Amino acid sequence: MRQHDLHPKVRRRFVATTDSNHDSPIFPNVAKDIVPTGPNQLWVSDITYVALPTRFIYVAVILDAWSRLIVGYAVSRSIDARLTVAALKAAIGRRRPPPGCIHHSDSQKIIASSWAV
Structure with missing residues (x-):
């Protein structure tokens, strides 16, 4: 196949990371x-996955909307609340946001300063 410059079509696996039916x-x-x-006025977050040869890993990232810098993240083999909470705890521990900092994720908001870490 290399000699004839043939490339097989790579089939991408689909992984649902959003459950809108709840x-x-x-x-x-x-x-x-x-x-x-x-x-530290507005943090935005999202979850994505990284395909490895044998499995997927999930990454939750929190960005400061003003600087666009990553303020917290977490990596896990499973997509559950522990992943997102770990990313939020990492961000709070690193930045110590002031009261009123908004954490926005999809259609939810959390006032970060009300979280006890």
Whole structure:
């Protein structure tokens, strides 16, 4: 195949990381109108996966919306609440956000300063 420059088509595996079909409360997006003027006013987060040869790993990342710097992250073999809480704890421990810092993730908000770490 190399001699003839033939490349097999790589089949990508699909992994669902979002469950929109749930009965949990959906909170309004309070971050859409916020334009941060400095650090630690608005943190945004997301979860993604990394495909390894034999399995997937999941990465939760929290960014400071003003500087676009990663303020916390966590890596896990499973996608569950422990992953996202670990990323939030890492961010809080690293940055010590002031009261009023908003943590926005999809359609949820958490006031970071109310979390006891």
